[in-house]
Amino acid sequence: MLQTLLPILIFTALAVGAIGAARRIRLWRRGRRSPMRWQRLLRMPKRYLNDLHHVVARDKAMAHTHVATAGGFVAAMALAIVVHGFGWHGPILGGLLLAASIVMFVGALAVNRRRLNPPAKLSKGPWQRLSKSLLAYSVGMFLVSLPLVGVAPTTLGGGALVLVLTLLVAWGLLEMIVGMGWGGPMKHAFAGSLHLAFHRRPERFDDQHGEPQSTNPHDVHRGSRSTALFPLDLAAPKLGVEKPSDFQWEQLLGFDACVQCGRCQAVCPAFAAGQPLNPKKLIQDMVVGMAGGTDARYAGSGYPGIDVGKHHGSSASPIVPQLVEAETLWACTTCRACVEECPMMIEHVDAIVDMRRFITLEMGETPEKGAAAIDNLIATDNPGGxxxxxxxxxxxxxxxxxxxxxxxxxxxxxxxxxxxxxxxxxxxxxxxxxxxxxxxxxxxxxxxxxxxxxxxxxxxxxxxxxxxxxxxxxxxxxxxxxxxxxxxxxxxxxxxxxxxxxxxxxxxxxxxxxxxxxxFEAGRLSVGVNPHSETVTYHDPCYLGRYNGEFAAPRQLLAALGLEVAEMARSGYRSRCCGGGGGAALSDVPGKARIPDMRMEDVRETGATTVAVACPQCTAMLEGVVEPRPQIRDLAELVAEALIEPGFDEVVATAPTPARAKVQPDEEIPA
Amino acid sequence: MSVRRIDPHAERIRRNRLHPRHREFARPAWRWTSAEGVTRINPHALGAIGPNGIKRLDRSGASVEASIAGGGQASTEPARRQITLEVPSGYIMVVPELAEGRLSDHDRDLLGLARQLAGDTDLAVTAVTFLSDVAGLEEAGADRRLDLANLVDAETYDPESRLAALVAAERELVPSHWIFADDFPGGGDLGRRLAARLTSDGVQEARPATRVWQVADGRSLSRAGDRQDIQRDVPKILIALAECADPVSETRHEARPMTLEADNAAIEITAGIVDRGRVAVDPQQIPLAQAPFILSAGRGVADWAGFHHAADVLGASEGASRVAVDDGNMPRARQVGATGTFVAASCYIAVGISGAVQHLQGITRCQRVIAINRDPTCDMVKRADLAIIADGDAVLAAVCQQLGRPTPVPAATEERCHDAA
Amino acid sequence: MTLPESKADASDVRTIALVSAGRHVVSGRSDRAREDARAVEMGLKLAGDALTLVHAGDPEEPTLVECLRGYLGMYHGFDMARGFDMARGVDMVERRGSGGGCGRLDLLSMAPSDDAVPMLAEWLEAHEAKLVLTGQRAECGEGSGLLPYLLAERLGWAVVTGVAAIESVDGEAVTLLQALPQGQRRRLTVTLPCLVAVDAVAPAPRQSAFGPARRGRVDVVEIGQPAPDADRAAWQFMPARARPKRLKVVKSANARDRFKAAAAKSEASGGRVLSDLTADQAAEKLIEYLRRENLLRQEKISAAEGDQ
Incomplete structure (x- = not known):
């Protein structure tokens, strides 16, 4: 009986899933078109296995879980089609199918354990259900495949057991295959793999992230960072994104790839400050807008201060304010922490700037101080007028x-x-x-x-x-x-x-x-070692670090000055923004806390008395924190202070290497 | 020649600096002729405490005299020459603003300008007023005074009837110049109306010079747009800025009242504009940059309900320091300073604001700054014209109390507090 | 300071805004004129995108049209409730869809030395304008602020300057608030047709957005016979000179007083610091100071009321 039921189930699921997938593709294609290059599909496996995994692997346990679950599922599904679908029974194939099911089962167990007490960043709802569905599928597939290797009778007796097994498998197929095409949680696999293939920033996949601890002085790979915003054609009939259909279709596809893992939410400075922005919710709202409907079914954290379920959208209606409030978009500091963390390589900042472009260029509703800054830029070439x-x-x-x-x-x-x-x-x-x-x-x-x-x-x-x-x-x-x-x-x-x-x-x-x-490397600067052994910490500016991969040089400088650097918990590519980027200091969206205050808290945790900065904006934001607080010094100031100017003291001037300065901290420094 | 008599009793007191009546007799203490006929100078009575707290010698002794005379308010202005003009050869009409019924500095400048134009001629500088009694026109330089109060209502804004009255004066007196203050909606408005009317009536040279800031050698300089000045022959109508000329200081004129013969010869007035009266403006609705009176709060304020109440009682617009805004106690639009709004209040009260550089930058254009702060060393106290070293909340509460509207119990003010926040 | 409630009435009143090229205070670049932009803002709030802009100037001037487009960039953010625009046959929703409406500006062609008043008067009469808004004073050229008066005189209209807000408009009259010193206001009712010159204290203009500015229509119109401004020919324009600071001249008979006055510290009272006061004493001092400086508004008002 199962022999007849299983192929029907599998092929029905595949067919229904394919219909859903086709509809999904139609949704994406409502976006602005760009030339279609099918050969890009070939890039997908490498990007998935290498680049995507690189990001996922920042959480080792989760990476292993995903490898087991996803790998198990893909193998089990492929084999199930061959074995159960086409009826190519054989002990070897059957054994492989069993093995894949077991791997998937193990992964699914890990998923379920995580879902017992899910962290706040995770979405619940269907995602909670998915963990059970994974179990159902793996268990169901395992049991129905047992007869293939002769462990159980080749024909399982009819009745209740068959019904139960059929239901298990059907549940699994419904979630995994049908849900993939019809917008269930498994959509991420289908949309995600296509998104990787057609990503708007192919350069990102040539990138190796420079680590802050890297011994490589200048992060050879940072040239491959693709962080520039896309130029806008100012002669276009509409400037920026008003409706979901104004996005490039690759962007819509990218929104659908979201797995709601909440890593972006966890690193977003605006979210942490209680400003009404949550990158994850924003991406989900874009999905709602693309597919039509309300955000009531969203089962994760919303925008702080804004109730979930009150907004709705469709691909042909304006996003702001029906779907997303303007202040959500203006809260973003464009720090790119979310983009950096996103395992699906979704480009949140691009989307936000696209929508801001419409608000500014077409609606003329830039927040007051931002508009004033723009007017000043037009009139005087500087934002201060x-x-x-x-x-x-x-x-x-x-x-x-x-x-x-x-x-x-x-x-x-x-x-x-x-x-x-x-x-x-x-x-x-x-x-x-x-x-x-x-x-x-x-x-x-x-x-x-x-x-x-x-x-x-x-x-x-x-x-x-x-x-x-x-x-x-x-x-x-x-x-x-x-x-x-x-x-x-x-x-x-x-x-x-x-x-x-x-x-x-x-x-x-x-x-x-x-x-x-x-x-320093060329031996053209000579410094005296700081007489007070001071602990400093270094705050990575977003536009230097995450945007351009320069994590090493500032640290190298501090080391050359003989300063002990106590790294903050969030530093390097995970550095937390000062709150001053992207015009956020101008739009000044109210929240519960101020971003620079939170950053200063990070600084205080290191016990450092000085925080070294490398950006005028960071300096201004951090200095805005009410005293008492650690001192804020730019790298240039720290270097200049320790500088021994040529001709001032011949002896030291001829001993310029930073290494020497470092190993001889007791050296007497001429005042 | 009179015999110099010396009162030995007074001499004794004068010499004895410890005598209780010494100061009384010591005047003029800095110099006197002793019984021996020798000129004596008392160095202790000389000089005054300078701005740096250092005693400065003033050998003229004036400071001592002044301080003993009590306040030094005595006018040292020399007597003015009285000028009378019986038969004028023509008229220069000056329409002073008379804000609040008084001659302002700007008005005196206009009259000074008229005198400058009159020069040595027999042109009568005539002050045209819409108020019955105006003091000080004599010293300000008016030979004649034309009171048109009977033609218009001084209280309401009725430019059309005022214009009609001026046109009547123009027809009768044919003055060589009209001078107005370039202020809206006062003389700047009326002067332009007159110019437009005279232009359309075909009067020659009626195109006025506006924003006139200097008249010299028969040419007037007026400020144009786009960083330009216009130089032209002095026209019939001058609408002048403050400090366009020096006020009259050496002469005194008679300001003889005169009337129009064609009194009540009111030309038909099209009542296009009807004054519906002053509007009570909520100080909180005035944009901070224009607010004349600001009560500003900083970190030193804890009782926000009391603060809002005090602003209400004083009739002041509310301002805030950056920290108060960041802490969420005041809206961002109320932030004063380089990163907020630059204010130009005539009075700025800073409560519990220590005075960060950016904040002080924001209040540079304020005329009077009052600081209420617990810390006597803070920068705001140094900047302030009046600094009160005390707890801001308590002082504000006491102010409300003394002005007869004590701060209500917190429960009643809760709502207002939320509104403002 | 509220919006007119009866918008239907307001939109029947043909509203025009006269605009001029501005100069940025700091850089001197051409820009929206501050007061004119406020007039346009007022007009847009009142009439929506039915507001038409007019400027008389030289279309050959390179930066002029770009500068005028700055005003057209303000045509956005209209109420969707205004519905279908029959005249242009554009659906409101669609227009909202492209961000904003489409502004229109008529550029009356004339040479810089020509007199704008007759042309503008002719244009306004031809377009049956009822309510004409403009800034109080231009930032370029003569900048005398005389134009509204000359126009009103020629047209026989009423003119009001220093306007801070328009409260309401009906078919007959407009009720507005005139700005007085120190943030005070006076309510006036003015019969239509009239000219309203807007003060710099009027609500700040909306942002000029690039999209609507680009879409807006600028029509060069030839109207009347441009005649040179005769009066102006005799004037001499020169770069503005800094105004000399007035010195405090002390007319005194003796040298001592003159010297003392010249050497004296400036008037600033130099900061009186009062410490060790109780709250009540401090409040007393504060109130005393405020009274002396005539700053207690409540008292001023009650005094004024007492007079009446």
Missing amino acids: LDNASRLDWAADLDLDRIKDRPEGVDVLLWLGDGAFDMRNQRTLRALVKILRAGGVDFAVLGEEERDSGDVARRLGDEATFQRLAERNIATLSRYRFRRIVTADPHSFHVIGREYPAFGGTFEILHHSTFMAEL
């Missing part, structure tokens, strides 16, 4: 070379960034100038010809202003001769280095931490 000619006022006594007076060219163009208008950051810049001079670097500045890089405008969704600034900056930079650009602002660093190439500006740009590390 200050006279751009005063960009060098702080350096009146430093007598900096203007590059326009150096037609023969310079080695380094120092890009000041908007921090040049901020009194706090001017201290950093002064320190950096001192270091460059001590290192004998041939450098010059643009002066009043420098404009804002366009970072804030772009993250706030104003692509038009960004592109205008980018084009003007590229034109300015192209007029002058220099070998490379050095900047103390990771945002400028990222935008000039990674986002300008799309607009025809390819420049070699270094963050000042990298450049200073280089100077």
Whole structure:
């Protein structure tokens, strides 16, 4: 009896699942089209087995569980089709099927144990059910396959047992195969594998993440990080994403790949601060919007302060505010922690910026201070609305070379960034100038010809202003001769280095931490060892670390200064944002806590008295924390302080290697 | 020649600095002629405590005299020359603003400008007022005074009837100049109305110079848009900014009242504008940047209900420091400072705000700053014109009490507190 | 300061906003003029996208059209309830779909030295304008703030300046709030048709969005006979000079007083610090200070009421 039932069950499930899958594909294809390249499907296995697993493996237990469950299921399903579907009975195939079922069963047990007391980041509802379904499938498949190896009678007697087994298998098939096509939790396998194949950022799969402990000084792989936002065609009839169907179809596919594992939620600084953002919920809302319906069936944590179940959407109706509140989008700091953590490689930040673009460019509803900053950028080329000619006022006594007076060219163009208008950051810049001079670097500045890089405008969704600034900056930079650009602002660093190439500006740009590390390596800087043995910690700026993979140089610098670095629990690629990126400091969405306060708590936990930073925005945000708190010092300030300027003391000046400075901490330092 | 008599009793007291009546007799203490006929100077009575707390010698002795005279308020202004003008050759009309019924500095500047234009000629500087009694027109330089109070209602905004009255004056007196204050909705409004009316009536040279800030050598300089100035021959109508000329200081004029012969010759008025009266403005509705009176709270405030009540009692707009906003006690829109709003209140009361640099940057344009703080060393106290070293909550509560509206029991204020937060 | 409740009435009143090219205070780049943008904001709140913008200027000027498009970028965020727009046959939902409406600006072509008043008057009459909103003073050119008056005089309309808000409009009149110093307001009712010059304290204008700015229509219109501004020909424009700070001149007979006045510290009272006070004493001092500076509004109002 089972012999007749099983093929029917399996093929019905496959057929129904395929119908569902076809419908699902139709949903994705409602997005904006791009050329279809089927050969990309071939990339999928490598991306799945290698890149995806790389991320999953950050949680070892979960990785093993997934390998067992997923591997077991794929094998068991394939074999079941062959064995039970086509009736190719044989002890070897049967044995393999049994073995696969057992592996899957073991995995499913682990899943169930995790689901006994699920962590808050996990979604419940259907996902809770999935764990049981996995058991049902593996047990059912195991039992119905036992006769194949002759353990049980080849024909299981009719009646209740057959019914029970059939139901078990049917349950399993319903969840695993039908659910895969019809939007059940198993959808992730189907959508996820296609998403990996058609990912919008193929470069991400060539990337090896540099670890903070890496011995490799400059993270050779960071060149392959794909973190630049996609340029927007300003001549398009509609700018940005208003409705789910305005996303690229690959993005819609990506949303469907979400497994609701909640890793993004766990790392999201806005969520932790009680601001109304939860990356996981956002992606699920995009799925709701794409498929139509309400978010009432969502079974995970919602946006803090916003009730689940009150929003609805469809692929042809606007997302904001029916489906997602605007403040959810404005709470994002674009720190990319969610993207970094996502095992399915979903691009949350791209989606958020796409929707922000519509709000800013078409609806004109950028949060008040953000809109003011954009207006200032349009009128004065800097977000503060200050006279751009005063960009060098702080350096009146430093007598900096203007590059326009150096037609023969310079080695380094120092890009000041908007921090040049901020009194706090001017201290950093002064320190950096001192270091460059001590290192004998041939450098010059643009002066009043420098404009804002366009970072804030772009993250706030104003692509038009960004592109205008980018084009003007590229034109300015192209007029002058220099070998490379050095900047103390990771945002400028990222935008000039990674986002300008799309607009025809390819420049070699270094963050000042990298450049200073280089100077140390070349023996061009000599420092005295810090007389007080101070514990410092280092806060990785998002746009330097996660966006550009520079984790090593700052640490190398601190080591060269003889400072003991106490790493925060969240550092390196998992560093927590200061709350100042992506225009979040301007949109200033209220929450329960402030992100910089939470970050300062991280700092305090290390017991460090000083936190080394490498970004003007981080400096400003962290200094905004009410005292008493650890000191905030930019890397440049720390280096400049320890600097022994050439000619000041000949003896030390000839012993410049950082290694030596490090191994001789007792060396007497001339005051 | 009179014989110099010396009162030996007074001399004794004067010499004895410990005598209870010494100060009384010591005047003028810094210098006197002794019984021997020698000029004596008392160095202790000289000088005054300078701004740095260091005693400064003022050998003129004026400070001593002033302090003994009590307050030094005595006017040292020399007597003014009285100028009378019996038969004017023409008129220069000045329409002062008379905000709150008084001549303002701006009004005096306008009259000064009129005097400058009149020069040595017999043109009569005529103050045109819509109020019956205005003090100080004589010192301000008005030869004549044209009171049009009978033609218009001084209390209501009725530019059309005022314009009609001015047009009547223009027809009768044909003044060579009209001078208005460039203030909206006062003289700036009326002056432009007059100019537009005269232009359409075909009066020559009626196009006014607006925002005039200087008149020299028969040319006027007025500020135009786009960082430009316009220089032109002095036109008939000048709508001038404050400090366009120096006020009259050396002469005194008669401000002789005059009337229009064609009194009540009211030209037909199209009543297009009807004044419906002042609107009570909730101080909390005034944008912070324009608010004239701000009560601002910082970390030192614990009793927020009391704070909101105090703002209500004082009629002040509420402001806050960044920390108070970050802590969620005040909305972000109320944040004062470089990262919030730059304010220009005429009075700014900072309660429990220590005065971070960014905050102080935000209040640089405030005229008067009052700090209430427990910490006498904080920067806000240093910045303040009046600093009260005390607990902010208690002082505010006492203020409410003394103004007759004590802070209600917390239960009653709970709701208001939420509203504001 | 609330929106008019009877929107149907308001939309029957043909509303026009006169706009001009602004100059940014810091950079001097062309920009929306601050007061004109507030006038447009007021008009959009009142009439929605039925508001038409007018500018008289030289269409050949390179930055002008781009600058004027800044105002068209404000055509967004309209109420969906306004329904189907028969005139243009565009479904409201669809329009919302593309972010905002489509603004229209008529650019009356004239040379920079021409007189704008006759052209504007002719255009306004031709379009049967009822309510014309504009900024109080232009940021470029003469910037005298005279234009609303000259226009009103020529058209025989009422004109009000220093307007902070429009409270309501019906077919006959508009009720508005005029800004007085220190955030105070006065309510006026003005008969239509009228010109309203908006003060800088009016509600801030909405953001100018790139999309609607790009979509908005700018029509160059030839109207009337442009005539040169005769008065202006005799004037001399020159870069603004910094105004000299007024020195405190002390007219005194003796040198001592003049010297003392010149050397004296500035008026700032130099910060009186009162410590060791009880709360009541402190409150007394505070109230005394506020009374002396005439800052207690409650008392001012009750005094004013007492006078009446």
